[in-house]
Amino acid sequence: MDKIKILGVSGSPRKNGNTDILLDSFLKGSESVGAETKMIFLRNYSIESCIGCEACRKAGKCTQFHDGMELLYPEIEESKGLILGSPTYNYNVTAEMKAFIDRLYPFYEFTEERPGPYSSKLADQGRKALVFTVCEQVKAEEMGFTLEALGMPLEALGYGIFDKFLATGCFSKGEVLKDRDILKKAFEAGKKLAVGLK
Numbered sequence: 001m002d003k004i005k006i007l008g009v010s011g012s013p014r015k016n017g018n019t020d021i022l023l024d025s026f027l028k029g030s031e032s033v034g035a036e037t038k039m040i041f042l043r044n045y046s047i048e049s050c051i052g053c054e055a056c057r058k059a060g061k062c063t064q065f066h067d068g069m070e071l072l073y074p075e076i077e078e079s080k081g082l083i084l085g086s087p088t089y090n091y092n093v094t095a096e097m098k099a100f101i102d103r104l105y106p107f108y109e110f111t112e113e114r115p116g117p118y119s120s121k122l123a124d125q126g127r128k129a130l131v132f133t134v135c136e137q138v139k140a141e142e143m144g145f146t147l148e149a150l151g152m153p154l155e156a157l158g159y160g161i162f163d164k165f166l167a168t169g170c171f172s173k174g175e176v177l178k179d180r181d182i183l184k185k186a187f188e189a190g191k192k193l194a195v196g197l198k
């Protein structure tokens, strides 16, 4: 039987920061039960912002840009599990993560009706996603919309949201390493995601 593939996507511009560290813990947990994982850092890819030309509605793919997304579309299709993590920036995801999410638009299948129903090429395949954020503040309202901004588009694309995970009180680069408890929780959540995908 083929191994379950899980793709981990970090939207942090800060190399080896809290998002990268937590993502590594999630993926280590998934690997511990036999999943094949891959971690990618959006900061290492050139990803243009969607310009809303709507050409992908007919073409079924992005015809405007030939950039880093061409490398990521196949990775997404091949991975039944997806882990998206972004630090909270101004109550929301980072610009890197927003550009990535908007460029998932070619996965939709639209009708000509306005406003019309839509479906997704990724739906009904048992795909599951885990989303997480890291932020400095400890009050939930200081995190703003980050978890919704990560989770809602994935739900629309047909993923079951397996978990929404939050690490508060982390400001400095690598600070999350001091919190063994949250790292352990991330490991366990990654493990559960992989088991849930089997």
Ligand SMILES: Cc1cc2nc3c(=O)[nH]c(=O)nc-3n(C[C@H](O)[C@H](O)[C@H](O)COP(=O)(O)O)c2cc1C
Residues within 6 Å of the ligand: 012, 013, 014, 016, 017, 018, 019, 020, 087, 088, 089, 090, 091, 092, 134, 135, 136, 137, 138, 142, 143, 144, 170, 171, 172, 173, 174
């Ligand atoms: C531009 C910017 C905006 C931020 N906005 C918020 C915020 O709205 N709420 C919050 O709690 N932390 C905020 N932070 C703090 C980061 O979320 C925090 O430092 C996080 O640990 C960074 O994750 P990283 O190490 O993976 O990059 C902000 C940081 C930056 C640089």
